[in-house]
Amino acid sequence: MTNRREFIARTGVALLALMAGGAPLSAATAGGVYRVRSGDTLGDIAHRHGVSVAALKQANRLSSDRILVGQKLVIPSDIAYVVRSGDTLGSIAVRNGVTLTALKVRNNLSSDRILVGQKLYIPAGAIQPAAAPAHSSAVLAGVVAATSRLNIRRGRWTHVVVHHSGIEAGNAKAYDGAHRRRGMTNGLAYDFVIGNGRDSGDGEIEIGPRWHQQLDGGHVRSDYYNAHGIGICLVGNFEKRRPGATQLASLTALIDWLRDEAPLGTKPKFTVHRWVDKNHTVCPGRHFPYARFKARYA
Numbered sequence: 001m002t003n004r005r006e007f008i009a010r011t012g013v014a015l016l017a018l019m020a021g022g023a024p025l026s027a028a029t030a031g032g033v034y035r036v037r038s039g040d041t042l043g044d045i046a047h048r049h050g051v052s053v054a055a056l057k058q059a060n061r062l063s064s065d066r067i068l069v070g071q072k073l074v075i076p077s078d079i080a081y082v083v084r085s086g087d088t089l090g091s092i093a094v095r096n097g098v099t100l101t102a103l104k105v106r107n108n109l110s111s112d113r114i115l116v117g118q119k120l121y122i123p124a125g126a127i128q129p130a131a132a133p134a135h136s137s138a139v140l141a142g143v144v145a146a147t148s149r150l151n152i153r154r155g156r157w158t159h160v161v162v163h164h165s166g167i168e169a170g171n172a173k174a175y176d177g178a179h180r181r182r183g184m185t186n187g188l189a190y191d192f193v194i195g196n197g198r199d200s201g202d203g204e205i206e207i208g209p210r211w212h213q214q215l216d217g218g219h220v221r222s223d224y225y226n227a228h229g230i231g232i233c234l235v236g237n238f239e240k241r242r243p244g245a246t247q248l249a250s251l252t253a254l255i256d257w258l259r260d261e262a263p264l265g266t267k268p269k270f271t272v273h274r275w276v277d278k279n280h281t282v283c284p285g286r287h288f289p290y291a292r293f294k295a296r297y298a
Ligand SMILES: [Zn+2]
Pocket: 162, 163, 164, 219, 273, 281, 283, 284
């Protein structure tokens, strides 16, 4: 699904939020452009507009909190979403990392009842970034050890590209075999596969031969992203269900490590298959929590 952003006037919504017991922060967002004045900090500006610092940084592609007087900042506006069959208000809230209360307040809903085709707004200022994992060092031990033995060309890896496998069965070995049978002589198209607990551990990170040999990937149509994007595949079909919490925690741990600690000489940007190969795939599926990952890696 494309996240269409719209500018919406929302006078009086903050008051409603207070009346409904919701956090006023979640409801005071207003789209627009703000010009930085002397003495402003990113935190002040975010607070004044009722958005999170992460959302503000994401909307303006800022990698640090540094801003300059006179700089124009886009204030993020809410994300429009059309309810589909099978959605519940709770599932929409979880997927987008907002509370049920924030979602109801933003959309003036007095009950949890929603209808297919109904238009909702996800309050941009209320989106919580994807959570940090609890035991990342144990999950990453194999990856850290294997990577320390590699000779990585500094500056090469500019992106991480997230995928789902589209099926519930399988692991790195099974997909490696399938990709070889499809004529990919380097085998498994991804660098890493994160299990769902069926044919590998829930949240287990398996390392593919291409990472060990530092070969180009085969996971997208784009040559650039195969050469410069680290392919990470989550086992499962996220068109049909949500990814599990353990799987997402491992994904977060792996991307955190690749960005902040791995010897890459880059801080690879987060992207997903459907954003790279536009109009060719739904991968990693409609239930992947895009907003939460965008917020974390803004
Ligand atoms: Zn994919």
